[in-house]
Amino acid sequence: MKHRTLAAGALAAALLTAACSQPTKTEVQTDSSATSATTETAAKDLPAVFDAYWEENAKLFPLDATTQGDNRYNDQLPNDGTVAFRKDLQAFYQKYLGQLQQFDREKLSDNDKISYDIFQYDLQSKLDGLKLNTWMLPYQQFWGLPITMGQYGSGEGVQPFKTPEDYDNWLGRVRGFSVWADTAISNMRQGMKAGVVLPKTLVQKMIPQMNDLVVTDPTKSLFYGPINKLPASFSAADKQRITEAYRTAIMNELVPTYRRLGQFLQTEYLPKARPSTGIAAVPGGPDIYRYYVRYWTTTDKTPDEIYQTGLAEVKRIRSEMERVKASTGFKGDLPAFFNYLKTDKKFMPYKTPQQVLGAFKAIQTKIDPNLKKMFGRTPKTPFEIRQTEAFRAASASAEYNQGSPDGSRPGIFYVPILDAKTFNTTSGMESLFLHEAIPGHHYQISLQQENTDLPKFRRFAWYGAMGEGWALYTESLGKELGLYTDPYQYMGALGDEIHRAIRLVVDTGMHSRNMTREQAIKYMMDNEAISEQGATAEIERYMAIPGQALSYKTGALKIQELRRKYEQQLGAKFNLSNFHDELLKDGVMPLAVLERKMDAWAAKQAANN
Incomplete structure (x- = not known):
């Protein structure tokens, strides 16, 4: 379901580039003399914190920004497999968690309380993810940048191809992909030494995925799709320049990168891949799975x-x-x-x-x-x-x-x-x-x-x-x-x-x-x-x-449980339309935050004559 492009990139990055280092959670102490002044302006300042976070997040995760219609970073593709990137992420999440904790939640509006709870949950969850060694597993057959590149670069996805600048922007991401692949291979080699590897049956599915994108004729490449749809409004000079640039990028950067990934998987990684099925088989696996369940x-x-x-x-x-x-x-x-x-x-x-x-x-x-x-x-x-x-x-x-x-x-x-x-x-x-x-x-x-x-x-x-x-x-x-x-x-x-x-x-x-x-x-x-x-x-x-x-089922069972609870509590005061409207009006959120919000709604319904 493609709706998940809402947050899929940041989600995958948070999980798949999690660090093996164990960052300590720093508690932020609020200065008591500043507390009253801070909380008096909380309702005004908290949205500013959220806005600043969103701006920084777009730079860190430019693929997400593109998906959300923010085209400022359409040429960028960070090397998110590096130690430096993970350290930057940890500092980023910790900074905003610290800023959030400067506010007195009890003095916020109902909507800002929900925002506070979601923001705190989200940042802490991402910091917890950065403690894991899943950076040694940068992609698999179901998702990861080698697949995402095809989705964005085919000309059929969310990456825009409407202006000459759009076409040039994509080439920037192609250059970034070559660098990313080298880091991914390096991280997977570290995983081979540590025993943090994918199951053999999955690797066998990944190899043809990589090889299918290796072509000898650039016009047969998935990445030639945007050239087949060059807008008629482009000048002849732009059409020629862009076509040549794409042919070169396909043959000199994309094809060699996918070939390198495929050969690495076939010759080095597959022999070291594990025969086991579940993630519990790798070092730290039970903790990884408990994190994923949460x-x-x-x-x-x-x-x-x-x-x-x-x-x-x-x-x-x-x-x-x-x-x-x-x-x-x-x-x-x-x-x-x-x-x-x-x-x-x-x-x-x-x-x-x-x-x-x-x-x-x-x-x-x-x-x-x-x-x-x-x-x-x-x-x-x-x-x-x-x-x-x-x-x-x-x-x-x-x-x-x-x-x-x-x-x-x-x-x-x-x-x-x-x-x-x-x-x-x-x-x-x-x-x-x-x-x-x-x-x-x-x-x-x-x-x-x-x-x-x-x-x-x-x-x-x-x-x-x-x-x-x-x-x-x-x-x-x-x-x-x-x-x-x-x-x-x-x-x-x-x-x-x-x-x-x-x-x-x-x-x-x-x-x-x-x-x-x-x-x-x-x-x-x-x-x-x-x-x-x-x-x-x-x-x-x-x-x-x-x-x-x-x-899927966990969420559905919770929503059904809440409906039954309020039908029993409210009796004749329960209105299904109002229940559905309240459930949806504030967007998705962690289930515990949802239940607190819905309990508050039910209490108001009960109080109404």
């Missing part, structure tokens, strides 16, 4: 607690699946029912892509009357449903791309349709629309970006536990919105839900309970309708980014 769930839940929750949820959802299967009159076990849903031609009624898109539009039309009862606050950002472009459809999943904060670019729900005749209605179309589109990611992200009362570090924040948790929670609203009346669509929704529950079991299983890759693949295939190829890709994703897959 980071991705924004809770203090232990891996074992999450594992047990996963087992219970899988059992509950399987029981509901059995009930739905029985209601259809199907004779056979669940795997046979899954196979029936996947293969019976009556579930593939479409002939054209337009019919598939029309079916999704019909879902939007169907839920609209009930949406108005469940949400008082809706986005101004326009919304569109589009077919995923042909060039990327084969490897894409349905996704939401956020609109621009000013509404000039709509939020887009992309649906890959390789062959409309094989598009299966039982794949969970209704739940997919609720999650990726409305009222899932489109409502949450658009309302957050549109809220100019939030400081920028909150307007463009991403916490998967709340963001993905909200989107998964909205799937549970299907019946209230008038959907899931067809048992096969409801089974698709249950399939989506059990997939997120299985993640709790296999992620914690692999990284804290010695579950092997093969055992995890089998567990997934035993409990949901998924192919071996699909299950393998999923499990290897969880191996590459430990803990990330825990965020």
Whole structure:
């Protein structure tokens, strides 16, 4: 889901460039004589701290700045794998944590209290991450700069290619990538000596990724894409100059860099890669995983607690699946029912892509009357449903791309349709629309970006536990919105839900309970309708980014828990529309901060006559 470009770069950098040094947390003492003066002006000064942080952060993470529409640093690509960069990050986060602690939280407005809590949580979490030795693992097959470069440099991503200056800016990043790659190789060599290496099965996936970007003809390179789209308004001289510069950059910088990375992985790294599955197998691995669990769930839940929750949820959802299967009159076990849903031609009624898109539009039309009862606050950002472009459809999943904060670019729900005749209605179309589109990611992200009362570090924040948790929670609203009346669509929704529950079991299983890759693949295939190829890709994703897959279900369960709590506490005073509006209006945040905010809201509701 492409909405995560909101913060993906800084997120990856914070995690993947974490330092092995152990910085000490310095407590900032506020001078008592200055306290009263400070707190009197806190409401005015705190936003200035946030603004200054945002400006510095854009310079440190220029890829993020580009994603957010800040084009001042489009030529820059810092070498974030160096000791110097990590020291700069530590000083940066510590400086702003110190500035924050000068303020008396209790004297702030409600909105500034939330900002204070999120800012403190975020800075401390990043400082904790810098204590880890994950800088020895700078990238893997799922994300990292070698992949990001292709996404930005293809001409199809967020890097702008509209002016000659835009084209020149990208060349600056190409030069930075060559330097970054040398540092990455050096760091991975240190990891080989220390035993902090990736699993062998992941390295085997990375090698062809690198080799695929090695070409002998620059015009066949992914990075030649912007040249194929040179604006007609460019002068002949600019067109010639830029074309030559790109040919040179591809053959003299990009191709040699990807070749160097591929050869290093093949000849040096693969023989030293580990046969084990989970991160616990590397030195310091259990601490790394506990950090990732905290980071991705924004809770203090232990891996074992999450594992047990996963087992219970899988059992509950399987029981509901059995009930739905029985209601259809199907004779056979669940795997046979899954196979029936996947293969019976009556579930593939479409002939054209337009019919598939029309079916999704019909879902939007169907839920609209009930949406108005469940949400008082809706986005101004326009919304569109589009077919995923042909060039990327084969490897894409349905996704939401956020609109621009000013509404000039709509939020887009992309649906890959390789062959409309094989598009299966039982794949969970209704739940997919609720999650990726409305009222899932489109409502949450658009309302957050549109809220100019939030400081920028909150307007463009991403916490998967709340963001993905909200989107998964909205799937549970299907019946209230008038959907899931067809048992096969409801089974698709249950399939989506059990997939997120299985993640709790296999992620914690692999990284804290010695579950092997093969055992995890089998567990997934035993409990949901998924192919071996699909299950393998999923499990290897969880191996590459430990803990990330825990965020969805953890967040959804918390939101459902809060709703039940307030329904019981408030009785007739509980209003679902008000609950949803309050939940979304302040953007994503750590779950503990969310619960404090929502508890305060509930107390006000209870006090109202």
